[in-house]
Amino acid sequence: MHLTRLDVNDLRCHIALGVDLTPGPITLIGDNGVGKTSVIEAIGYLASGASHRVATDAPLIRTGCDRAVVEGHVSAAGAVNRLAIEIMPGRSNRARLNGGPVRPRELIGRLRTVLFSPEDCALITGEPGGRRRFLDDLLRQHRPRQAAVQAEYERTVRQRSALLKQCAQGRGSHLAEELAIWDEALIQRGSDLTVQRWRCAADLGPLVDQAYAELADDTSVQLTYVSAALGEHADAGDHAEVASGLRNALNRLRAAEIARGSCLVGPHRDDLRVDLGGLPARGHASQGEVWSLSLALRLGARQLLAEIDDGRGEPVLLCDDVFSALDNRRRTRVSDILLTAEQVIVTGASADDVPAALRGSIRRLDPGAQS
Amino acid sequence: MYEGPIQRLIDELSRLPGIGPKGAQRIAFHVLAADSADIARLAGLLVEVRERVRFCQVCGNIAQDDRCRICADPRRDASVICVVEESKDVVAIERTREYRGRYHVLGGAISPIDGIGPNDLAIPALMARLADGEVREVILATDPNLEGEATASYLARLLTPFEVLVTRPASGLPVGGDLEYADEVTLGRAFAGRRQIGAPGER
Ligand SMILES: [Zn+2]
Numbered sequence: 001m002h003l004t005r006l007d008v009n010d011l012r013c014h015i016a017l018g019v020d021l022t023p024g025p026i027t028l029i030g031d032n033g034v035g036k037t038s039v040i041e042a043i044g045y046l047a048s049g050a051s052h053r054v055a056t057d058a059p060l061i062r063t064g065c066d067r068a069v070v071e072g073h074v075s076a077a078g079a080v081n082r083l084a085i086e087i088m089p090g091r092s093n094r095a096r097l098n099g100g101p102v103r104p105r106e107l108i109g110r111l112r113t114v115l116f117s118p119e120d121c122a123l124i125t126g127e128p129g130g131r132r133r134f135l136d137d138l139l140r141q142h143r144p145r146q147a148a149v150q151a152e153y154e155r156t157v158r159q160r161s162a163l164l165k166q167c168a169q170g171r172g173s174h175l176a177e178e179l180a181i182w183d184e185a186l187i188q189r190g191s192d193l194t195v196q197r198w199r200c201a202a203d204l205g206p207l208v209d210q211a212y213a214e215l216a217d218d219t220s221v222q223l224t225y226v227s228a229a230l231g232e233h234a235d236a237g238d239h240a241e242v243a244s245g246l247r248n249a250l251n252r253l254r255a256a257e258i259a260r261g262s263c264l265v266g267p268h269r270d271d272l273r274v275d276l277g278g279l280p281a282r283g284h285a286s287q288g289e290v291w292s293l294s295l296a297l298r299l300g301a302r303q304l305l306a307e308i309d310d311g312r313g314e315p316v317l318l319c320d321d322v323f324s325a326l327d328n329r330r331r332t333r334v335s336d337i338l339l340t341a342e343q344v345i346v347t348g349a350s351a352d353d354v355p356a357a358l359r360g361s362i363r364r365l366d367p368g369a370q371s
Numbered sequence: 372m373y374e375g376p377i378q379r380l381i382d383e384l385s386r387l388p389g390i391g392p393k394g395a396q397r398i399a400f401h402v403l404a405a406d407s408a409d410i411a412r413l414a415g416l417l418v419e420v421r422e423r424v425r426f427c428q429v430c431g432n433i434a435q436d437d438r439c440r441i442c443a444d445p446r447r448d449a450s451v452i453c454v455v456e457e458s459k460d461v462v463a464i465e466r467t468r469e470y471r472g473r474y475h476v477l478g479g480a481i482s483p484i485d486g487i488g489p490n491d492l493a494i495p496a497l498m499a500r501l502a503d504g505e506v507r508e509v510i511l512a513t514d515p516n517l518e519g520e521a522t523a524s525y526l527a528r529l530l531t532p533f534e535v536l537v538t539r540p541a542s543g544l545p546v547g548g549d550l551e552y553a554d555e556v557t558l559g560r561a562f563a564g565r566r567q568i569g570a571p572g573e574r
Pocket of ligand 1 (some may be wrong): 427428429430431432439440441442443463
């Protein structure tokens with residue numbers, strides 16, 4: 001698939017940006033501060049329904065506006081679909097598909113993207129939250145129905161945490177009965193999400209291992225989904241086992257959860273462990289290995305999305321200023337891999353930041369030329 | 372910012388559900404340009420709705436008297452109660468013409484984030500209606516979303532000691548949605564195929 005047109009209105013610094021796009025490599029050039037990353041962010045939002053940079057939508061909206069609009073024309077399987085999302089913090093987003101109103105969730109999966117960014121090393125070295133986000137983002141694009149599962153789980157955690165806080169304060173009169181209901185909600189939705197993530201990690205693992213072999217060497221890479229409720233040796237791919245593990249953990253942690261007023265166990269506390277040569281990469285891998293591993297995760301994701309058998313082709317690749325930090329050898333290797341994509345959108349402060357082979361068709365972003 | 376009453380009107384309008392700042396501004400300027408008799412009628416209705424519209428003392432539905440049209444209708448089957456979140460859900464279910472029983476309007480759903488617990492809903496009134504043993508079936512038709520499901524589960528547990536059949540409209544309703552937005556055919560079918568929901572822990 002590829003984008004043929006992108007319009008971004010009132011998102012971050014963009015008043016009204018419109019660009020026509022072609023298949024193959026496209027380079028977005030512009031000084032720092034003209035909003036190159038925001039363009040990448042906007043495309044990612046259209047694909048996955050969330051920003052890769054911020055957890056809430058408020059920072060996305062241009063100062064003085066109450067909404068931002070992103071519209072993309074996606075060419076896939078011989079047809080062009082117009083996807084538009086109206087981002088409205090504090091309210092439900094609105095979406096349109098080919099001009100007709102749809103639920104925002106129905107857009108997910110119609111544009112698939114994989115983003116490469118300078119912060120990717122944090123996928124290996126950083127906190128589990130980044131790896132959960134990576135996995136959830138991939139899962140939504142891979143199996144769009146998972147967007148609903150994720151949203152419902154997040155809301156369950158918020159509802160249950162609010163109730164635990166009430167329990168801590170002793171407010172209300174049927175708290176034990178009410179908590180039992182939200183325990184079941186957390187167990188049911190939490191086990192759905194756990195199993196889906198576990199399967200996604202299982203599908204992704206061999207693809208990441210293969211990508212690492214192409215990028216670096218044949219040291220083995222292994223992905224393990226670690227459920228906080230079950231421990232790392234349990235089979236988090238079995239629904240009944242996850243549900244009973246969650247139920248046991250909730251019973252075990254009852255007093256602590258009430259004391260803290262928050263949900264202490266469930267997939268929002270899980271992790272995706274990355275092992276290199278049998279050792280946890282976090283803490284053991286060298287800087288070069290970390291770089292190769294984080295790139296291999298993204299390339300594995302690209303492969304997983306490319307293998308979706310719906311005739312819509314491989315995902316659009318987005319590269320946000322990834323080349324300036326690389327040495328020549330790596331630049332060449334990465335650009336060789338990216339060049340095979342149906343469409344790859346690369347940003348840089350100047351054309352020199354982007355390997356010559358990838359420059360393709362250049363679009364210049366100027367602060368003055370956006371309206 | 373505008374001066375005086377027009378800005379105050381915009382502010383008030385934008386506090387209403389579903390109306391953003393731009394919409395509020397559009398409505399305010401429409402009011403300014405519209406025929407003054409039309410606006411007087413609208414203003415009168417806003418006041419009248421608050422003064423005249425009441426809630427049914429039996430089921431909590433919107434009513435003009437002590438009892439709503441449905442509770443006052445002797446042809447409606449008093450042995451079946453359909454529990455819904457809001458009066459607008461009654462309207463949606465009535466449109467299907469599938470249902471001949473009565474209703475009970477909870478006035479919302481359990482939602483700890485919003486500080487709404489069982490005590491904030493018309494649950495004691497529902498229990499009171501079950502006391503005389505005339506009711507044989509309670510249909511839990513709360514919204515098919517997280518809070519609606521939680522409310523239905525809570526009520527199902529609460530109703531276990533009573534000798535009533537507890538059912539939930541069959542799936543097919545859009546998950547994560549609002550009952551009132553379900554189309555008539557889907558909602559009708561969901562009512563026709565409702566299933567028993569059971570003992571605590573099952574669901
Ligand atoms: Zn009534």
